[in-house]
Amino acid sequence: MQWVRTIHKWTSAVIGIQFMLWLISGIYFNVMDHHKVGGHTYRAHAHHETNIDVSALVEPREILANANASVSLKQIELLGNPYYLLTHKLGLYAYFENDYSLFDAYTGNEVRIDKAFATRLAKQSYNGPGSVMDVTLLQPPLEDFPKQKNATWRVNFDDDIQTSVYIEDYTGRVVGHSDAHKRFADIFFMLHFMDYGNEGSFNNIQIIVFAFVTLWLSLTGLIWTVDLIRRGQYKVAVLSKRSAIKLFDHQQQLIDKVELSTASNLLDGLAEHRIALPSTCGGGGTCGRCKVLINPAPKVTSADQEHFTESELNQGFRLACQHFSDDVEDMTIFDVTEAKKVELTLVGSEFVSPDIKELRFKVQGPPLAYKAGAFMRFFIPQGQAQARPADIPAEYLAHWDDTQEQEFPRPACSRNYSLTSVSERDDELVFAIKYQQAPAGHLPVGFGSSYLCNLGIGDTVDALGPFEEFYVDDERFAPIIVIGAGSGMAPLRAIINDLLLIRNSKQVIHFYFGARHEEDLLYQEEFFDLSQRYENFRFTPVLSQANADWLGATGYAQQVLFDNVDKDTLKGAHYYMCGPKAMMDQTIEKLVEMGVSADVIHFDSFS
Incomplete structure (x- = not known):
């Protein structure tokens, strides 16, 4: 099995790198200027009026009679003059390999797109400040346009973004413009579509190989999972058993001996016996509060490493939400909540x-x-x-x-x-x-x-x-500032109703609540009603994506708070907040910078 794990890990690394490239390039696609990256910065799109004398045109059948076998004939216009374009070999798309002949529609003579003709066509398609530097006839593949399969003239201009105009030989068609902006964007397109061979397509060998590598990753993961189940290390409820564990308190006094299911982590298993360890992350391993001492010391998880020192890990300190009862003989618990x-x-x-x-x-x-x-x-x-x-x-x-x-x-x-x-x-x-x-x-x-x-x-x-970990402990004379967003409303509504309706508090209470749209403002009418009934309560809803008819505050709740409340009031208030982690982190950081004591900042983190 070791070789399966090794291949699985290295395959994961390769796929992980490509996923990171997808993420980076995806972010770039969302912020880029789509006009610039198309090479259109100095592209002219003006329509040039023509004055063609139809009576002077050579009859198309004369051109067809003197030309080689052709598929079709059509009249086109180049530089204001009419031409007949004969197609001898027609590809599915214009950039596919094709075979054309070009004839002057007035004289019937065959015409070639030479250097001078290509230059004039490029100038007509260009409206930038530069002048022509050089003109080169290129054979496919073209670095800037890898899909182009026909010979093409490249006309370079000496402007600030190194514009190149590409004119197709035989037809005079403008293949496209390329410049520094487009070439930079092409790097991200290459990374996103794995077009490392510069084929100009996502249907390439790299994508196919990547698909098989991903399939192999799935298969090795399945094999590994089956092996974990076989060795009893995969926690499946129907295959679980119960293990007896001795529980000690922080003074090493025996509390109890309990049986825990091997399918539940220690945090949930103890809860089944009405032993509640503190946890605000719901067992996600992020809050670090469900600390226990396990004997013998089990394998260290990444969450354990995040919350314990090397010395503590060596002693056997672990997070109860990250471990199971399989190999635990006894366990010391420190902070038990009555629940x-x-x-x-x-x-x-x-x-x-x-x-x-x-x-x-x-x-x-x-x-x-x-x-x-x-x-x-x-x-x-x-x-x-x-x-x-x-x-x-x-x-x-x-x-x-x-x-x-x-x-x-x-x-x-x-x-x-x-x-x-x-x-x-x-x-x-x-x-x-x-x-x-x-x-x-x-x-x-x-x-x-x-x-x-x-x-x-x-x-x-x-x-x-x-x-009970987030609450107003006792009444104070200082103002209370409540800040919330989204479902963070829940404990804040309870606290405000308790202060006003139960305690009849006379403290000044400011409530700033943020949402994206007006329909996301929970209990809005209830709080407006409270603000009418209680002079000491003020409710300020804030919308980050408000409609044009919204007359209230816009932006983010913490921004509106800092923009509208004087510094002395902010420094003298007590704070209660609940909402997205980014909102609370920004608010706490700003308050600390202003000199607000950490003792008066209370928050409930549900992230």
């Missing part, structure tokens, strides 16, 4: 924006008490993930036009979602969950969001929590 597993029943489901659903659940059992801003961890079962929601409202159908009906295999997993409800005033657990669409046709949709958003009324799901 319990509950069964939730869906009682309400509706879209509140084109891709965000408000889901309402009832708890099977006593109601849960929690601080505003809390989240819960949902257990997503194995199954099929749907690319499109099943019940898209008519007004949002256009948003999903490009999403095809597809299914993706969904592994058993867990996902965290913030509550947008307040336990003191809501009988139901309310969530605003964004339906994570597939980033590309071959990539899957969000496993958690697609499952939850396609639940039917009355369906049940298991969840753990609530976890």
Whole structure:
């Protein structure tokens, strides 16, 4: 099997390099000036009026009678004069290999496109500041136009972008213009279409070889997967078993002895026993909070290396979400959160924006008490993930036009979602969950969001929590500035409702919420109503892609904040934010630069 792995890894490297080239060239295609890269910077497109004396033209049959066998004859115009073009051999396209004869339509004499004629034709097609440098008759292949299979004159001009005009021999047809812009773009076309032989086509041997290499990668990956299953290292639920593990606390006192499934990672396995380790990334290995000490020390993963020092790794520190119970004898846990597993029943489901659903659940059992801003961890079962929601409202159908009906295999997993409800005033657990669409046709949709958003009324799901890590601890006199975007609205709505409706807070609260379009502004009317009822609450919606009739703020929420609030107010406020990572990183960086203490900056990262 070692040779299969070796080939698989090296093949992955080759394919990875080409994927990187596709990415780089694809980015270039999106930012390039399409007029310039076509070689059209100094190309003249003016129509020249002609005054042809039809009565003086030689009869076409006389030309045909004196010419060699031909396929067709047509009249063309060059430099304002009429000519007959006879075709003796016709290719499928003009740039294919062809055989022509050119005759003066007034005299009937055969004409050749010589150097002087080609120069005049090139000048007619050129409107730049340069003058002719040199004229050369080239035989195919041409570097600038590799598809051209016929002899062609190249006329070079001494302008700032090194323009060359190509005139086809025998016909006088302008093959095209090329310049520094086009030649630079041709490099990216070569990389993107793997046209390393400069054939001017994506149907080349490199693409064919790459397809077979990719097929080989798939086959070796399949062989490797089968081998992992055979050796018990591939986690398939139906083939799982249970392993007994001793649990110790940070003082090395025995807590319990539990049996965990080898098909679930340690984080989810412990949750089944109501032992909740902290985690804000839902088991993705990015937050680094589910720290445990495992004996014997298992293999180090890339996520482990990201969050632990070499010394800690040697001691056996690992992330619980990255390891399974197969080879674990005992484990030390450090930070256990008090939480319990509950069964939730869906009682309400509706879209509140084109891709965000408000889901309402009832708890099977006593109601849960929690601080505003809390989240819960949902257990997503194995199954099929749907690319499109099943019940898209008519007004949002256009948003999903490009999403095809597809299914993706969904592994058993867990996902965290913030509550947008307040336990003191809501009988139901309310969530605003964004339906994570597939980033590309071959990539899957969000496993958690697609499952939850396609639940039917009355369906049940298991969840753990609530976890209280993002909340307003106590009332202060300082202003509160709340910043959010997208589904980051969920905990922020809960916090604002708690402050105003439950605590009757007198603090000044500024809420800046960003979205792309007005239809993406969740609970907009609710917040405008609050701003009318409470003098201390101000709501500022911000659109990054606003329509012409939008009268509110435009740009990004953090930009509007910094542009409209004075520095003294910013330095004296307390901050609560939730949204895309880039938004929060930019906001925090700016606040720190201004001297705002990290102690007053609170954020809930769901990225």
